[in-house]
Amino acid sequence: DTAVSQTPKYLVTxxxxxxxxxxxQNLGHDTMYWYKQDSKKxxxxxxxxxxxxxxxxxxxxxxFSPKSPDKAHxxxxxxxxELGDSAVYFCASSQxxxxxxxxxxxxxxxxxx
Amino acid sequence: xxxxxxxxxxxxxxxxxxxxxxxxxxxxxNNLQWFHQNPWGQLINLFYIPSGTKQNGRLSATTVATERxxxxxxxxxQTTDSGVYFCAVEPRYSGAGSYQLTFGKGTKLSxxx
Numbered sequence: 001d002t003a004v005s006q007t008p009k010y011l012v013t014x015x016x017x018x019x020x021x022x023x024x025q026n027l028g029h030d031t032m033y034w035y036k037q038d039s040k041k042x043x044x045x046x047x048x049x050x051x052x053x054x055x056x057x058x059x060x061x062x063x064f065s066p067k068s069p070d071k072a073h074x075x076x077x078x079x080x081x082e083l084g085d086s087a088v089y090f091c092a093s094s095q096x097x098x099x100x101x102x103x104x105x106x107x108x109x110x111x112x113x
Numbered sequence: 114x115x116x117x118x119x120x121x122x123x124x125x126x127x128x129x130x131x132x133x134x135x136x137x138x139x140x141x142x143n144n145l146q147w148f149h150q151n152p153w154g155q156l157i158n159l160f161y162i163p164s165g166t167k168q169n170g171r172l173s174a175t176t177v178a179t180e181r182x183x184x185x186x187x188x189x190x191q192t193t194d195s196g197v198y199f200c201a202v203e204p205r206y207s208g209a210g211s212y213q214l215t216f217g218k219g220t221k222l223s224x225x226x
Contacts, residue, residue: 031212041150041197043216055213088154100144100203100212101161107154 003027004105006091012111013081021076021108023091032074033092033102034066043090049074050096081112115140115204119217126190126224134185134220136200144203145176146214147185151196159185159198190224197221 004025013019025032031050037043047066048055054066063079078085091105116139126132136145147159160167160174162183167174171190176183187194201214 033213035214041219043199043201045213045215048213057213090156094212101146101158102201102214103158104148104156107156109154
């Protein structure tokens, strides 16, 4: 009965490949997020999304794109992977902007070789 | 954007000791959360505390929103408290991105037996 789940937990791939990370929440929340944690443990927002709008952090390359098949899922697609994309990616969700306590998934460690 | 500063950056405690972690933020906030990232990388919600005081077992937190800071108290520390403690805030301004969390750089806590 995990609240926010991500797959895979680990992902090793080569430069230039395209990959996806899946995220699902069973909390009935309206808003989902993707965060990136770099090698220095710094966490930074990449996207936030609800059924009305997608908000993209301006520093995120357009090789990254979120896809939401339904309210419970927000997948992260990454095209043309680069070495600098290696990081831990966290998915999170919250009820709605007025009740914004965010709950995080376990993270996906992406290694680009 | 909003600035979040956490102190101290590193802390080593003897088991059983008490500690106080501080989070300063540069602007008004709608949301403030404390997280514990354990050695396995999991982000665990500790407190959702945009203002006031909350307690949960050996942990408590206080946010003084008017003075733009929050404190996390850990009493009778245990080795399982080791990890990185993050403060994250949602700035109080309208417009795009107003419900995304901005994280501090964290306090790395090591509790030794």
